[in-house]
Amino acid sequence: VSDPLVAGAVPPATLSVIAAAQQLGDESVTLLTDGVPSEPVPDCISSILVMGGGKTAESVAAAVQSVAKEHSYSHILTSANKFGSNFAPRLAALLDVSPVTDVIQILSEEEFVRPMYAGNVLTKVQATDSPLKLLTVRSTAFDKAAVTKSCDNVTELDLPEWTASIWKGESVSKNDRPDLGSASIVVSGGRGLKNGENFGLLEKLADKLGGGAVGASRAAVDAGYVPNDLQVGQTGKVVAPDLYIAVGISGAIQHLSGMKDSKTIVAINKDADAPIFTVADYGLVADLFEAVPEMTEKL
Amino acid sequence: GKENRMKVLVGVKRVVDYAVRVRVNKGTVDLANVKMSMNPFCEIAVEAGVRLKEAKVASEVVALSIGPKQCTETLRTALAMGCDRAIHIQTDASMRTDYMDLQPLAVAKLFQKVVEEQGSDLVLVGKQAIDSDAGQTGPMLAGLLGWPQVTFAASIEPEGEGLMIERETDSGTEKIEIPKLPAVVTCDLRLNEPRYATLPNIMKAKKKKVVTLKAGDMGVDLEPRNKVLEVYEPPSRKEGIIVDNVDMLIDKLRNEAKVIA
Numbered sequence: 351v352s353d354p355l356v357a358g359a360v361p362p363a364t365l366s367v368i369a370a371a372q373q374l375g376d377e378s379v380t381l382l383t384d385g386v387p388s389e390p391v392p393d394c395i396s397s398i399l400v401m402g403g404g405k406t407a408e409s410v411a412a413a414v415q416s417v418a419k420e421h422s423y424s425h426i427l428t429s430a431n432k433f434g435s436n437f438a439p440r441l442a443a444l445l446d447v448s449p450v451t452d453v454i455q456i457l458s459e460e461e462f463v464r465p466m467y468a469g470n471v472l473t474k475v476q477a478t479d480s481p482l483k484l485l486t487v488r489s490t491a492f493d494k495a496a497v498t499k500s501c502d503n504v505t506e507l508d509l510p511e512w513t514a515s516i517w518k519g520e521s522v523s524k525n526d527r528p529d530l531g532s533a534s535i536v537v538s539g540g541r542g543l544k545n546g547e548n549f550g551l552l553e554k555l556a557d558k559l560g561g562g563a564v565g566a567s568r569a570a571v572d573a574g575y576v577p578n579d580l581q582v583g584q585t586g587k588v589v590a591p592d593l594y595i596a597v598g599i600s601g602a603i604q605h606l607s608g609m610k611d612s613k614t615i616v617a618i619n620k621d622a623d624a625p626i627f628t629v630a631d632y633g634l635v636a637d638l639f640e641a642v643p644e645m646t647e648k649l
Numbered sequence: 650g651k652e653n654r655m656k657v658l659v660g661v662k663r664v665v666d667y668a669v670r671v672r673v674n675k676g677t678v679d680l681a682n683v684k685m686s687m688n689p690f691c692e693i694a695v696e697a698g699v700r701l702k703e704a705k706v707a708s709e710v711v712a713l714s715i716g717p718k719q720c721t722e723t724l725r726t727a728l729a730m731g732c733d734r735a736i737h738i739q740t741d742a743s744m745r746t747d748y749m750d751l752q753p754l755a756v757a758k759l760f761q762k763v764v765e766e767q768g769s770d771l772v773l774v775g776k777q778a779i780d781s782d783a784g785q786t787g788p789m790l791a792g793l794l795g796w797p798q799v800t801f802a803a804s805i806e807p808e809g810e811g812l813m814i815e816r817e818t819d820s821g822t823e824k825i826e827i828p829k830l831p832a833v834v835t836c837d838l839r840l841n842e843p844r845y846a847t848l849p850n851i852m853k854a855k856k857k858k859v860v861t862l863k864a865g866d867m868g869v870d871l872e873p874r875n876k877v878l879e880v881y882e883p884p885s886r887k888e889g890i891i892v893d894n895v896d897m898l899i900d901k902l903r904n905e906a907k908v909i910a
Binding site: 353363405406407408411431432433435436437438439440441442443444446447448449450451452461465466467468469470471472473474475476477478479480513514515516517518519520521522523531535559560568571572577578579584585587592593603604610613614615616622627629630631632633634635636641644645648649 | 665667668670671673678747748752753754757776777779780781782783784785786787788789790791792793796797798799800801803813817818819820821822823824825826827828829832837838839873874875876877878879880881882883886887889890891892894895896898899901902906908909910
């Protein structure tokens with residue numbers, strides 16, 4: 351089940367879900383989307399089902415339930431972000447299936463690894479209660495499937511209208527920076543930034559690094575420095591870029607949970623005892639207001 | 650009018666305190682002598698329920714917890730925060746509630762029994778428990794009941810016979826209208842700032858009623874549907890170094906980690 355298409359393209363998080371689906375075997379993959387993709391899709395996509403109109407969890411769950419009844423799928427997968435986490439457990443209850451959420455590794459058709467306790471514990475889980483497995487997939491744990499072709503096998507679903515909840519509109523935070531969840535470089539700021547304007551320092555550094563994404567700790571979001579969709583951590587987004595630069599972030603368990611699988615971690619903090627240094631490959635104990643502009647200039 | 654005032658049920662879970670870094674010992678997460686607290690997202694749900702009562706939108710706020718006998722402490726906290734009464738579905742002491750034994754589908758089914766018996770109009774739960782990190786109970790309960798749901802609520806406003814809720818999304822926020830209750834809402838971090846229970850309120854909470862039910866008697870299959878085969882700690886990162894200055898940092902990123910050009 352795809353996240354909403356972005357300009358006709360299957361979004362990066364869903365390309366990772368498709369890559370996870372391919373690990374389950376060489377069977378064909380059906381993509382359920384909110385529209386007909388105008389951009390290429392991965393080679394394994396054999397058919398596309400389109401649901402019109404449904405933006406609420408109730409309508410998406412009902413749509414998947416209706417196709418799950420018709421086709422005997424072995425697995426239904428979606429992303430473990432807010433889109434997938436919204437409808438998947440509801441769907442699970444409708445199908446009386448116990449889902450496995452936030453899957454980071456696929457061991458077999460019925461064995462999966464998922465994190466618990468803010469990523470401090472991993473559990474190997476065997477789902478045997480039903481022939482149908484329902485999974486939400488952590489997109490950063492899987493590569494993105496390559497987009498190769500168009501798929502003409504498209505079916506529009508005829509779905510009943512759900513009226514007990516009504517989608518009334520959205521407020522998408524304006525951000526022309528790369529997508530936080532899929533960027534190869536992320537520069538994040540915390541309470542140490544002191545205000546929203548100072549995030550401009552991080553944007554300049556990210557630009558100098560070839561267009562990195564900008565993230566934030568909970569403290570920075572709660573203080574209103576940046577919008578909530580930039581939050582990295584147990585309750586925000588999980589990222590795993592090649593390079594994660596944590597600036598003015600102390601490194602609470604809940605923040606580490608969202609970034610400690612990054613390939614290289616840099617911490618810039620004036621407090622030498624900040625827990626962020628325990629996960630950093632390179633730590634710089636310095637005043638961020640001096641170190642960040644200096645780094646931007648020297649790159 | 651008074652007839653429109655809703656009956657609210659709030660789910661609260663007893664979990665390892667958010668500041669504790671847990672360890673794996675003898676093949677499972679070691680919970681011996683570890684500080685336990687109310688799940689932070691459940692505190693937010695309790696606060697949301699109590700605020701609806703204070704705004705005279707809710708007539709009654711009932712707290713529900715499922716787990717061992719120590720869950721009564723969690724329920725007393727909810728009562729001290731302003732819930733009117735509590736229901737405890739008690740599980741056997743040996744049954745872990747952090748996904749190892751009791752899992753969200755069974756929890757949602759137990760919850761459903763209480764909702765139906767109590768005639769609740771609105772169920773408030775946290776968006777996830779910080780032990781299992783499953784985030785399933787709320788939407789599952791809504792699915793079982795056939796009720797509308799809103800997850801990751803960032804604001805809840807009464808509107809007409811229902812609610813207008815703003816929820817957090819992957820790219821910002823969106824508004825969902827529930828024209829008419831009942832509904833299930835799961836609470837995100839930014840919904841509110843939960844109050845501390847004051848001493849007088851903690852004393853008052855001792856007089857409030859807690860009803861205990863036995864999980865095993867409720868006609869719900871409590872067996873875990875997903876078998877936990879193994880529990881282990883993730884590989885630890887290799888030890889890092891402290892660099893002396895920005896030049897050294899850039900040099901390391903360029904020539905050692907090779908992550909920048």
